[in-house]
Every structure is written in structure tokens, then in C-alpha cells.
Amino acid sequence: MEMKPPPEATRTLWSLRRGEHCAITGYDDLLAEAYKVRLMEFGFYPGETVSCLQSPGFGAPKVYRVNNTIYSLDDEIADHILVESTPPRD
Amino acid sequence: MTKVLLIGSPNSGKSLLFNRLTGLSQKVANFPGITVDVATGKLQGMDDVDLVDFPGTYSLKAISAEEKVAVAQFEKALEDNEVEHVLCLIDATRLEKSLFFTLQVIRECEQHGKAVTVLANMIDVLEANNLSIDLPALEAAIHTRVIPISARSGKGLADIAEQIRAARSAGAQARRPHLVDTPDELLRGTAHQLAQRLGPRGDVLVRTQNRLDAFFLHSVTGGFAFFGIMYLLFQSIFTWSTPAMDAIEGSLAWMADGIVPLIGNSILQDFTADALFSGIGAFLVFVPQIFVLTFVIGLLEDSGYMARATLICHKPLRYFGLTGKSFVPMLSGVACAIPGIYAARAVDSPRKRLLTYMAIPLMPCSARLPVYALLIAAFIPAETFLGGLVGWQGLAMFGIYFFGMFIALAITGFVSRARKDAFDDLPFVLELPPYRLPGIKPLLRNAFNRAKHFVVKAGKIIFAVTLVVWVLGYFPNYGADLGQSWLGHLGRVIEPLFAPLGLDWRYGVAILTSFLAREVFVGTLGTIFGIEGAEENMVPLVQQIQGSDLTIASGLALLVFFAIALQCVSTMAILAKESRSGTLALKMFGAYFVLAYAVAFLVYQLASAF
Numbered sequence A: 001m002e003m004k005p006p007p008e009a010t011r012t013l014w015s016l017r018r019g020e021h022c023a024i025t026g027y028d029d030l031l032a033e034a035y036k037v038r039l040m041e042f043g044f045y046p047g048e049t050v051s052c053l054q055s056p057g058f059g060a061p062k063v064y065r066v067n068n069t070i071y072s073l074d075d076e077i078a079d080h081i082l083v084e085s086t087p088p089r090d
Numbered sequence B: 001m002t003k004v005l006l007i008g009s010p011n012s013g014k015s016l017l018f019n020r021l022t023g024l025s026q027k028v029a030n031f032p033g034i035t036v037d038v039a040t041g042k043l044q045g046m047d048d049v050d051l052v053d054f055p056g057t058y059s060l061k062a063i064s065a066e067e068k069v070a071v072a073q074f075e076k077a078l079e080d081n082e083v084e085h086v087l088c089l090i091d092a093t094r095l096e097k098s099l100f101f102t103l104q105v106i107r108e109c110e111q112h113g114k115a116v117t118v119l120a121n122m123i124d125v126l127e128a129n130n131l132s133i134d135l136p137a138l139e140a141a142i143h144t145r146v147i148p149i150s151a152r153s154g155k156g157l158a159d160i161a162e163q164i165r166a167a168r169s170a171g172a173q174a175r176r177p178h179l180v181d182t183p184d185e186l187l188r189g190t191a192h193q194l195a196q197r198l199g200p201r202g203d204v205l206v207r208t209q210n211r212l213d214a215f216f217l218h219s220v221t222g223g224f225a226f227f228g229i230m231y232l233l234f235q236s237i238f239t240w241s242t243p244a245m246d247a248i249e250g251s252l253a254w255m256a257d258g259i260v261p262l263i264g265n266s267i268l269q270d271f272t273a274d275a276l277f278s279g280i281g282a283f284l285v286f287v288p289q290i291f292v293l294t295f296v297i298g299l300l301e302d303s304g305y306m307a308r309a310t311l312i313c314h315k316p317l318r319y320f321g322l323t324g325k326s327f328v329p330m331l332s333g334v335a336c337a338i339p340g341i342y343a344a345r346a347v348d349s350p351r352k353r354l355l356t357y358m359a360i361p362l363m364p365c366s367a368r369l370p371v372y373a374l375l376i377a378a379f380i381p382a383e384t385f386l387g388g389l390v391g392w393q394g395l396a397m398f399g400i401y402f403f404g405m406f407i408a409l410a411i412t413g414f415v416s417r418a419r420k421d422a423f424d425d426l427p428f429v430l431e432l433p434p435y436r437l438p439g440i441k442p443l444l445r446n447a448f449n450r451a452k453h454f455v456v457k458a459g460k461i462i463f464a465v466t467l468v469v470w471v472l473g474y475f476p477n478y479g480a481d482l483g484q485s486w487l488g489h490l491g492r493v494i495e496p497l498f499a500p501l502g503l504d505w506r507y508g509v510a511i512l513t514s515f516l517a518r519e520v521f522v523g524t525l526g527t528i529f530g531i532e533g534a535e536e537n538m539v540p541l542v543q544q545i546q547g548s549d550l551t552i553a554s555g556l557a558l559l560v561f562f563a564i565a566l567q568c569v570s571t572m573a574i575l576a577k578e579s580r581s582g583t584l585a586l587k588m589f590g591a592y593f594v595l596a597y598a599v600a601f602l603v604y605q606l607a608s609a610f
């Protein structure tokens, strides 16, 4: 597998702070295909808006909202989801 | 016989509905991934129809070996001619999560010519918050009947029965296929659009949940809440189960006093007193703790809190190769390994579940308590300082408790680093369930079932082992002299094994019998030292031990040995059953014995040197 470092401007879902919104742009190459599919089934698919509801301290998994469902993801997976910032919805 | 399948995404309420429709009692909890096995039960009011509860899956595209099993089971069931009808349960408050899966299920059913009905569950939650979903539009869009129900309140359950009857008389052919050849990608898009268009409007549910999360997941308040709740949990295990434990002990003693003298045959009399009442009784005493613990953890789970505790513990546990999802099982293991092993079902990653299984038997379970209490009373000075606030004995108890947890984490940390790629792993994704008022009745029923299951399953093995130990200790001289019994001879055979720890044959035999259950160690020593009822009154036994030529080094070695060794047949039996691998339990037994022995030897040598 090719391991290009992501371009400077790319942010990952993990970098979101509490209350921030973003749109998913894709996944990086390190994420196994099966997980990509599963993430899409959860609702994390490209184009979708995700917001970070909670970002507990001490590296605990963060809490994200996609549509009406709330998931918590740890950095091992959220760091492979690429996002771009979007203006807040409300 | 015809069958109706019940399927749906995790935590959508399948098991609660299944229990409602069949009158059975599968475990229900507000935590995704609780049901792991397929359960079957007769539909109430329709004796010739079986309802089959499937484990929840997010999709028919499996990513772990276990999901593959569940999906394969579902696909096999669709081939089955007896299966007529599939009920697909969705969580109406979270349409997005369920619809893609629903469309996949509808497609499969069309391909196999099965009738399918969608059940929109949790309607009570929508109603309570003045929300709604556009059911007629949903029905039209997916060409499938959608019945609004609440598995909690019972609303709509009659409609389900009626629909099953109607589908039986109509036959599956009545359905015109719509989705047969639609690929997953298209279904996903459709599901997304439908959820956006028809799902509940407004953020009320998410907002309430988020307000509570802001408190329970906050770095400061969340931490305090966590420790406060854990403290209350442990208090409740001990305070709520003590009266019941005393009552069981009391009534067993009362029954023994009443029954034993009535038995004519003296061998039978001894057997009833020593093996039945003392042996079996020693393990029945722990049933209330299992009941209370299952109930209290159930309360926390069903309220939605356990999912938050899981997040809080995730990072530290991950360092040791575990996951936040290992927290509940390990917590349960502090009272007794058995409910802990059951709880490990919710660890979805097979690799981390295995590591969790390895950690649980090292948690300081309550059966170790009598052993620790005896040894500490015998060897650690009762001296206290700081006005009685701190004492050597208390410190020793605290130390040995943490020693067990420390060893557990050390082992999982080591194994996970040594076997980096062994077994499938899944990354940490947890659907955070909403906060809910717990349903008390199902929780009580579940706690009762766990306790019953423990008594029945473990009871058989314990009975068998008790019988063997008793026969060995009783013959050939009819209980007159344990030292001359077969067990005594056996003790001398194994004496060389325990001599390096400074232990003589009597302790060897006590360790041997404590394989049955750790607390048997105290009873066996009591018998050996010729004292009746050592478990009730420890002082004389303590003095006996102090009087025997056992050194403090050996005492410490024994403590350490009991903290590590997997001395519990019930745990091994349940472990073998739950992990579906007899070898895991045996390997762990062997490995922990060797480790326990090695560390005990080290401690003995070190302590002897000073």
C-alpha cells in the first residue's frame, strides 16, 4: 500500500473540537476497506456533515453526530477520516 | 412448523420485542451488541409459529468473523422452507441508521420469496417528544408494510400478530419484487434520502442526550460522577447481598441440622453434611452477589451510563491491549468472574474479547476474600497508626486487591504486544445509546436468570468435584483421619511441589481442593487442623496456622499464589462455554498456575532473604 503523507491542508475527523462541524471528504489509504464500508453504513460517507458533540479530555474517544445518530470513535479510526470545515448549520 | 425471523440493527429493541412476543426472557440492555446467539421461541397465541431472534448487525455485509456467522445464519434461514416471514425492526428515532439495512433485508427477502414487514419501534419515545415519522410515505417508498410499535409499552403488538396471520394466508407470492437487483450503493443512497425526507424532524432527542453527555463526559464532572457511581456500585454489592448471603448460610445450617440426624446410614450422613451442605453451600452463598451485581450493572447499562463509562476508560485500557468495552466485564469480575465472562459478549473485537477473558479471572473476586482474610490475619501484624486510620492489615488487603488488577493488565499488555496480529480486531466505534429510564422488570428477570443459570450450569460441575474430593478425603478410614485418607496420601505425593514455597502437605491439599472454589481452602485447612466450622470462626484457625511452623514468607507466597491462580471450576466451565473453546480455559488454567507458582516462589525467596 502506498503511504503518501496527506497534503498540508487536510484535516481529519479526530481534529474536530467540541461544537465544530465538518463535511467528510474521504478516507485515507491506511483504513481497511471493510471499515470504510462499515463507516459508510453508519452514515459517515463522503459529503455528509458531521458534528463533534463532545471531546472529553485525556484522549478519550470523541462523540460525533451524523444525522440523528450519535457515535463515539477513537483516534485509531477517526484519524483516518478526512474532512473539510463547513460553516455551522444553526 | 413455520418460522418468523426477527432481525434489525443493534440496540433497536429486538430482544425486548422477542420477549414480549414469546414470553421468554432474553437479555435486554441499552448497549449495542448484547445478543450474540440466535434465540428461538414459540409465538404466544400461535403455537405452530417459532420466532427467531437474531443478533443485531449494522449491515448484511459482515466485517468480522462473528458478523459473518450471524449473516450466514440469516442467509441460511432464508433458504429454509419453513421460514415464511421476516420482521425487520428499526429504531424509529434513528431512521438513518436502520434504513439501509432494512432495504438490504427487503431485497434478500424478495430474492428468496419471503414475506417481509418493517416494524418501527420506539414509537413511544417519538410520541413523548411530539415527533413523528411519515409512515405512509415510507411504506409507499419501500413497498412494504410498516407497523408502528413500542416494545416497551406494548403498542402495536397485536398488529404484528395480525400481520403474521395475514401473510400466512396470502402467501409470499403476493409481493411484487422491487429491489431484487438493486446493488448496495444504490440502496445506500435511497436509504439516506428517505431518512432525510421522512425521519423525525428536530433535534430534541439529540439535545437532551448531549446535555447529559456534557456532564457525564466532562473532564472534571465526568470523572467525579464516574468514581461516585463506581463507589455506590460496590457498596450496593456488599450491602444489598449480605442479608441474602446470611440468610442462605443460616437456612443451609438450619436444614443441615434438621436433615443430617435423620439419615440412618453414617456414611450417607457424613456425605450429606460435608459434601452436600458444606461443599455445595459454599458456592450457593455467592448467588446473591451475582444477582445484585447483575441487577445493578443492568440498571447502569439500561440507563445508558455504561456506554459513557466505556468511553472514559477506553484510553487507559487501550494501553494494555484492551478497549473501553472491556470495562464492564472487568468491573463485574471484581465480585465474581462469572458475570464478567458473560458481560464480555459485548466486546465486539474478537481479539480484545480474548484479552478481556484473560483479564477477568485475575480481578480480585469475592471468593478470594476469605482466603486473603485468613492469611492476612495470620501473618500481618494487627498494628495500626494515625489513630487507627491506617493499619498493616488494611494496607495488605488493599495491596493484594490491586496486585490482582495489576497482574491482569500486565498480562493483557504483554500478550497484546507479543501477539500483535493474532486474531481479528475491530476499531473502536460505539453507537452511543440515548439515556433512558431503566425497565426494572426485565432487569430483575435477567438477574434472576443469570443466578439460575449459574446454579444449574456450574452446580453440576461443582457437585461432581465435591463428590470426588469428599470420597478421597473420607476413605478408606471413614473420615477418621484425613492424614491417612487417599487425599492425605495424595497430599504427600504433591508435597514436593509445594515444598519450595515452604508449604507442607496440608497446605498442598488445601490448595488442591481449593481448585473447586477458592474459599474451600479455608474449609479444608479447618478440617485438616481438626477444627470444625473454620469458615464461621477464623480465630482458632488463625492461631493454629500461627502455631504451625509456617513462615511469613510462605504466607506471602500463598497470598500471591491465590491472587493469580485460576482456582475455580465454575469460572473455567463458563469460560469454556462462552468462548466456545475448552482449550482456552485449560491453557489459561495452566499458564496462570505456572505464573502464580513462579511469582509465589520469587516472593518466598525474597521474603526469606530478609
Ligand SMILES: Nc1nc2c(ncn2[C@@H]2O[C@H](COP(=O)(O)OP(=O)(O)OP(=O)(O)O)[C@@H](O)[C@H]2O)c(=O)[nH]1
Pocket: B008, B009, B010, B011, B012, B013, B014, B015, B016, B017, B027, B028, B029, B030, B031, B032, B033, B034, B035, B036, B055, B056, B057, B121, B122, B123, B124, B125, B149, B150, B151, B152, B153, B302, B436, B439
Ligand atoms: N422507550 C423504549 N425503549 C425501548 C423500546 N424497545 C426497546 N427499548 C429499549 O432499548 C434498549 C435495547 O433493547 P434490546 O431489546 O436489548 O435491543 P436489541 O435490538 O436486542 O439489541 P442487541 O441485542 O444489542 O442488538 C433497551 O434499553 C430497551 O429497554 C421501546 O419501544 N421504547
Ligand SMILES: [Mg+2]
Pocket: B014, B015, B016, B027, B028, B034, B035, B056
Ligand atoms: Mg438483543
